[in-house]
Amino acid sequence: MILVNGLPGEHIRVFDRGLTYGDGVFRTLLVRAGRSLCWSRHYDKLYADCAALGMMCPPEDILAVEMANLIAEAPDCVMKVIVTRGESQRGYAIPEHREPTRILMASPAPQYPANYLTDGVRLHLCSTRLAIQPLLAGVKHLNRLENVLARREWSDPEIAEGLMLDMDGNVIEGTMSNVFLRQGKTLHTPDLGRCGVAGVQRQRIMEMAGRLGMTVFRVENLPLARIYNADEVVLCNSVFGVWQVRELAGKSWQAGNLAARLRSLLDDECD
Amino acid sequence: MILVNGLPGEHIRVFDRGLTYGDGVFRTLLVRAGRSLCWSRHYDKLYADCAALGMMCPPEDILAVEMANLIAEAPDCVMKVIVTRGESQRGYAIPEHREPTRILMASPAPQYPANYLTDGVRLHLCSTRLAIQPLLAGVKHLNRLENVLARREWSDPEIAEGLMLDMDGNVIEGTMSNVFLRQGKTLHTPDLGRCGVAGVQRQRIMEMAGRLGMTVFRVENLPLARIYNADEVVLCNSVFGVWQVRELAGKSWQAGNLAARLRSLLDDECD
Numbered sequence: 001m002i003l004v005n006g007l008p009g010e011h012i013r014v015f016d017r018g019l020t021y022g023d024g025v026f027r028t029l030l031v032r033a034g035r036s037l038c039w040s041r042h043y044d045k046l047y048a049d050c051a052a053l054g055m056m057c058p059p060e061d062i063l064a065v066e067m068a069n070l071i072a073e074a075p076d077c078v079m080k081v082i083v084t085r086g087e088s089q090r091g092y093a094i095p096e097h098r099e100p101t102r103i104l105m106a107s108p109a110p111q112y113p114a115n116y117l118t119d120g121v122r123l124h125l126c127s128t129r130l131a132i133q134p135l136l137a138g139v140k141h142l143n144r145l146e147n148v149l150a151r152r153e154w155s156d157p158e159i160a161e162g163l164m165l166d167m168d169g170n171v172i173e174g175t176m177s178n179v180f181l182r183q184g185k186t187l188h189t190p191d192l193g194r195c196g197v198a199g200v201q202r203q204r205i206m207e208m209a210g211r212l213g214m215t216v217f218r219v220e221n222l223p224l225a226r227i228y229n230a231d232e233v234v235l236c237n238s239v240f241g242v243w244q245v246r247e248l249a250g251k252s253w254q255a256g257n258l259a260a261r262l263r264s265l266l267d268d269e270c271d
Numbered sequence: 272m273i274l275v276n277g278l279p280g281e282h283i284r285v286f287d288r289g290l291t292y293g294d295g296v297f298r299t300l301l302v303r304a305g306r307s308l309c310w311s312r313h314y315d316k317l318y319a320d321c322a323a324l325g326m327m328c329p330p331e332d333i334l335a336v337e338m339a340n341l342i343a344e345a346p347d348c349v350m351k352v353i354v355t356r357g358e359s360q361r362g363y364a365i366p367e368h369r370e371p372t373r374i375l376m377a378s379p380a381p382q383y384p385a386n387y388l389t390d391g392v393r394l395h396l397c398s399t400r401l402a403i404q405p406l407l408a409g410v411k412h413l414n415r416l417e418n419v420l421a422r423r424e425w426s427d428p429e430i431a432e433g434l435m436l437d438m439d440g441n442v443i444e445g446t447m448s449n450v451f452l453r454q455g456k457t458l459h460t461p462d463l464g465r466c467g468v469a470g471v472q473r474q475r476i477m478e479m480a481g482r483l484g485m486t487v488f489r490v491e492n493l494p495l496a497r498i499y500n501a502d503e504v505v506l507c508n509s510v511f512g513v514w515q516v517r518e519l520a521g522k523s524w525q526a527g528n529l530a531a532r533l534r535s536l537l538d539d540e541c542d
Contacts, residue, residue: 021415023415053416091381
């Protein structure tokens, strides 16, 4: 269930800069009953991320048509969209004439344990720190070694996700998710202007939290202690939605309903 | 002139973590008259870089045999060796059973202008800074977006290379080279414990400089002013050897002979 530049196949050439330099971006979204959830938002973010790297982004209609072809075969799946800067010979310089490479992959949705939604999840505190790089901050690019190294830190299947700090010790994100904490009627989420990936569900929560009577603040410095002292902590991404955090490195939280409330918001229409 | 896992071909599968996460390392070396220069050192560095990422490295003899097959067809070339962590399904977690992917590519050696060797080179001062990430520092991994962004900063063909600073403003390296400066009888080169790529020729120069009656110091903090005040500045890598720097962002140096002296050292046997 893969299209590479619109054609069925599962290969790219070794000259592709996505391989040689990680020179590209990607998106992961959920397809349910034939609908690609929040596609417009995902495309806008894909486009913005391409622009951040000075790359051309394939037109929305081309990706939409190709995605529809895959969805016809896989109406419930996880869709991954990779766009690279295309091919070049050896060397970092970017040739003038080149076409981005687009790869669409439909995979089965992951089967997380049912109690992640009912009881919340346990987190590992990663020792792998995120480097400060404002030029790449927020962008979901293909240079993901920090996430790979962080994910290698635990193998306990009871642990759902790892929490990552930046070099200064501020909480930034999960290895594959964004993080919010609630203090009273206020939600806080790390500012991602120096590192981290700014996800679509994070953006939606920031826009919609007012409907729960909550205010949201982006926080530049969110030391770990702020997490430990939070009333509730949740994670979000486009595949699993929202998870309540019940344990992080020895600290536990009572069962809360913030994740459930945010899930009900995110279940709203999103095209 | 490409072998992928030992077989002629120029494709990898889109599940390869080299593409999806930049999860791999590489080497670039010169092949002259059928000899792959400093291969032992390059292999040792490849192995060490794999270890830094917790990856298996293909055995030396396998790579050597495959390289010999390519060299039989291309006795004078640039050899690029890419090793990725291999394939996996979606997600950062590393499956237990996997084979690294090895890609060997022979390309024509680049034709740099002849006056780079005789007159020295001009450098652009890059505004793209290198992020501080000790876990990846020194490693020649496939997460090279910083280099790509830095190389995009100039298109003037008279400019041979770009000089990169770290986030704190210390000189670290060129986009594709390491840097040394001479002050009297002392060579200084940036410490690469926080960012940058530690190249094989840099290591050789550090070991051999004594034969020129020079001492070498690795410097943790090398502010740009130290470069401007240097008697001579040179760049090195495994393809072009050593270049004398004659201009950086408006500052010029008189023609010096440090690059030529270092080139004569590096011309020594190196297996």
